[in-house]
Amino acid sequence: MTGLHELLLLCVVLTNFWVLGTTRLSSTIRATAIQGMLLALLPIALHPSWSAHTLGLAGGTFLVKTVILPSFLAWAIREAAVRREIEPLIGYSASLALGAAAVALSFGIAQRIPLPESDSTLLIPVALSTVMVGLLVLTTRNKALSQVVGYLVLENGIFVFGLSQVERVPFLVELGVLLDIFVGIFIMGIVVFHINRAFDSLDSTRLTELKD
Amino acid sequence: MQLLPLILLPAVASGAAYLVRSVRLRSTILVGTAAVHLGLVARLWGEPGIAPGAWLAIDPLGLLVLSLVSVLFLVVAVYAVGFLRREPPRGGRVFVTGLLGFLAAATLVAVSHHLALLWVGMETTTLSLAPLVYHRHDRRSLEAVWKYLLLSSVGIALALLGTFFLAAAQTWGHPLLLEDLVAGATSLHPSLLRTAFIFLLVGYGTKMGLAPLHAWKPDTYGEAPSLVAGLMAGGLTSCAFLGVARITEVTIAAGLATFVQPLLLAFGVVSLVVAAAFMIGQGDLKRLLAYSSVEHMGLLVLGLGLGGVGPYGTVLHLVNNALTKGVVFLAVGNVVLATGSASADQAKGILRRLPVSGVLLLLGLFAVTGSPPFGLFLSEFTILNAALAQGHTWIALVVVALLAIIFVGMASVVLEVVYAPADNPAPAVRESLLLVGGPALLLAAVLVLGLYVPVPLHAMIAAAAQGLGVAAP
Numbered sequence: 001m002t003g004l005h006e007l008l009l010l011c012v013v014l015t016n017f018w019v020l021g022t023t024r025l026s027s028t029i030r031a032t033a034i035q036g037m038l039l040a041l042l043p044i045a046l047h048p049s050w051s052a053h054t055l056g057l058a059g060g061t062f063l064v065k066t067v068i069l070p071s072f073l074a075w076a077i078r079e080a081a082v083r084r085e086i087e088p089l090i091g092y093s094a095s096l097a098l099g100a101a102a103v104a105l106s107f108g109i110a111q112r113i114p115l116p117e118s119d120s121t122l123l124i125p126v127a128l129s130t131v132m133v134g135l136l137v138l139t140t141r142n143k144a145l146s147q148v149v150g151y152l153v154l155e156n157g158i159f160v161f162g163l164s165q166v167e168r169v170p171f172l173v174e175l176g177v178l179l180d181i182f183v184g185i186f187i188m189g190i191v192v193f194h195i196n197r198a199f200d201s202l203d204s205t206r207l208t209e210l211k212d
Numbered sequence: 213m214q215l216l217p218l219i220l221l222p223a224v225a226s227g228a229a230y231l232v233r234s235v236r237l238r239s240t241i242l243v244g245t246a247a248v249h250l251g252l253v254a255r256l257w258g259e260p261g262i263a264p265g266a267w268l269a270i271d272p273l274g275l276l277v278l279s280l281v282s283v284l285f286l287v288v289a290v291y292a293v294g295f296l297r298r299e300p301p302r303g304g305r306v307f308v309t310g311l312l313g314f315l316a317a318a319t320l321v322a323v324s325h326h327l328a329l330l331w332v333g334m335e336t337t338t339l340s341l342a343p344l345v346y347h348r349h350d351r352r353s354l355e356a357v358w359k360y361l362l363l364s365s366v367g368i369a370l371a372l373l374g375t376f377f378l379a380a381a382q383t384w385g386h387p388l389l390l391e392d393l394v395a396g397a398t399s400l401h402p403s404l405l406r407t408a409f410i411f412l413l414v415g416y417g418t419k420m421g422l423a424p425l426h427a428w429k430p431d432t433y434g435e436a437p438s439l440v441a442g443l444m445a446g447g448l449t450s451c452a453f454l455g456v457a458r459i460t461e462v463t464i465a466a467g468l469a470t471f472v473q474p475l476l477l478a479f480g481v482v483s484l485v486v487a488a489a490f491m492i493g494q495g496d497l498k499r500l501l502a503y504s505s506v507e508h509m510g511l512l513v514l515g516l517g518l519g520g521v522g523p524y525g526t527v528l529h530l531v532n533n534a535l536t537k538g539v540v541f542l543a544v545g546n547v548v549l550a551t552g553s554a555s556a557d558q559a560k561g562i563l564r565r566l567p568v569s570g571v572l573l574l575l576g577l578f579a580v581t582g583s584p585p586f587g588l589f590l591s592e593f594t595i596l597n598a599a600l601a602q603g604h605t606w607i608a609l610v611v612v613a614l615l616a617i618i619f620v621g622m623a624s625v626v627l628e629v630v631y632a633p634a635d636n637p638a639p640a641v642r643e644s645l646l647l648v649g650g651p652a653l654l655l656a657a658v659l660v661l662g663l664y665v666p667v668p669l670h671a672m673i674a675a676a677a678q679g680l681g682v683a684a685p
Contacts, residue, residue, distance in 0.1 A: 113403065113404065113407065114401070114403070114404075131373065135366075138362075138366065144358065147362060151362070151365055151366065151369070154366070154369050155369055158369060158372050158373050158376065161373060161376050162372075162376050164376075164380065165376055165379045165380060165387070168379055168382075168387040168388075169328055169376075169379055169387055169388065170387075173326070173328040173329060173332065176328075176329070176332040177328070177331070177332065177372065180332060180335040180336065180339070183339055184335065184338075184339060184361070184365050187339060187342055187343075187361060188361055188362070188365070191342075191346075191354070191357055191358055191361060194346075194354055195354060195358065198350075198351050198354050204358065207354075207355040207358055207359070208355075209351060209352055209355055210352060210355050210356060210359075210430075210431040210434065210435070212430065212490055212494065212499070
């Protein structure tokens with residue numbers, strides 16, 4: 001089983017690039033669903049002891065990140081009838097290049113921080129680069145829905161980081177964390193839907209009435 | 213004394229309020245829960261104590277935050293009954309459910325001694341108030357709730373990352389348990405602890421609304437109903453401050469005070485500068501108060517960063533700030549109910565039209581700008597005293613200058629709203645006791661705290677400040 005989690009982690013990085021490089025919103029949602037599935041498999045691959053704790057975490061993650069949230073987001077874009085991110089602040093090739101830079105930077109940082117007893121040398125760099133990609137999508141995409149996807153990727157990165165502490169941070173708390181992420185994205189999705197109704201667009205750059 | 217019922221009571225009441233159809237019954241649930249909650253919290257003052265290893269425990273600082281939230285919530289709950297009568301209760305059901313959900317989450321934050329559990333509570337406070345920001349269901353409130361959700365969620369996500377870094381730094385004791393973190397502080401991995409501190413400060417600092425992380429605050433406070441904004445400015449920010457205070461306590465216990473204090477000082481001074489700059493010429497009362505909140509959050513971390521008597525001043529300031537914010541936001545809420553706007557151009561001659569709210573707003577102005585004899589004067593004076601005693605003369609001078617600018621900025625708007633003749637004068641209206649009684653009581657409390665601090669409160673504040681200062685080398 002040694003190679004499996006490294007393979008999964010590499011796939012997480014690939015889904016990051018998928019989110020960065022695609023124009024179709026439905027495709028970015030599919031990417032987050034697949035990323036959610038990889039995240040659900042990771043605890044089992046890292047701790048192949050089949051304890052109730054690991055299985056519960058994997059099941060909960062699968063349910064929230066692969067089934068419920070993506071279908072909810074897909075419903076939101078169907079209702080709002082938006083298809084594409086039109087003009088991101090930074091072009092697609094440039095954001096892919098920045099994504100690559102984020103991966104390189106993360107490996108550099110991960111070597112500097114002396115993390116004790118990490119299960120996999122890839123875990124921390126992949127976590128950090130996923131966090132950075134999430135922040136990148138959040139700040140450079142205009143569509144409100146893309147920003148929700150960015151937030152989801154950011155949370156996924158933190159989840160991967162949290163896996164290095166999975167034996168120390170108790171189960172109940174992880175469930176609470178998962179639930180909060182779920183409710184957060186859910187409320188954001190509803191807001192996205194209302195933005196569409198009120199502004200006839202999902203473009204958050206139109207949200208500029210409030211200023212000093 | 214079990215702490216769990218204190219969280220479960222408002223949580224269950226929140227669900228019940230959603231199911232009930234009668235408006236009267238829902239109001240009874242809201243005010244009744246708030247009153248029982250305050251009664252239970254008052255009983256805790258007799259027996260604070262920490263059971264070793266417990267996730268839920270009550271310590272002096274947590275008890276103070278809990279009491280502030282509970283007092284403010286009771287006032288806001290009574291006010292909400294009057295507010296929902298006047299404002300057609302489109303979201304009456306969601307409104308009360310959200311308020312009670314906030315009380316449950318804020319209680320969880322105040323009594324959590326497990327830092328991941330504290331994070332869960334903090335995220336829940338953010339989410340429970342989001343539907344209330346969108347109360348008016350128009351474009352402007354939609355924009356406000358979007359900014360509030362997105363920026364707060366990113367902040368809170370970074371705080372979660374910080375919490376995981378803290379867990380990674382720990383080599384001894386129960387993971388993420390506050391007492392064990394403090395007791396074993398010297399065994400924490402220093403560079404991981406530093407990273408954790410930065411992420412947690414930025415994360416919870418976003419929720420406090422420290423500049424430059426405050427972008428959501430003016431929009432949210434400006435668009436949310438005043439009572440919700442008041443609950444945020446007095447209650448939500450106090451909870452977020454508790455998060456910052458907890459990690460500060462751990463980091464200082466680890467002997468990293470020289471790393472922590474300059475960061476806190478920088479956030480404090482920048483917040484004051486930004487608040488002063490944006491208050492000049494601000495024509496909207498609620499946005500003005502939002503920048504005033506940025507100012508007071510800045511003062512809180514400033515006192516924390518100074519050491520000496522600074523932390524005592526900070527905790528005293530926390531108490532005064534929460535109570536005063538209740539006064540001013542609810543008084544402005546009455547202005548909005550009467551004139552339909554918080555804009556200084558449209559709301560004039562308030563003293564004639566709303567005599568009681570006008571006086572509350574006027575006295576609230578002096579209280580919130582830290583004028584004697586109100587409580588905030590005493591706490592700001594203590595913080596300045598700490599700056600001078602610790603040799604930060606320049607910081608003291610800059611802060612005094614900024615506070616003067618802030619006073620002028622606020623006074624010029626508020627005095628016009630209170631005194632200037634209205635363009636189309638309307639007769640004075642009788643003000644409902646529901647809408648002015650609570651803020652008047654809070655104002656009286658702030659006045660008393662400016663004249664003397666009762667002995668039990670002083671002892672509790674001193675005990676709370678103890679862990680936040682630097683222990684003698």
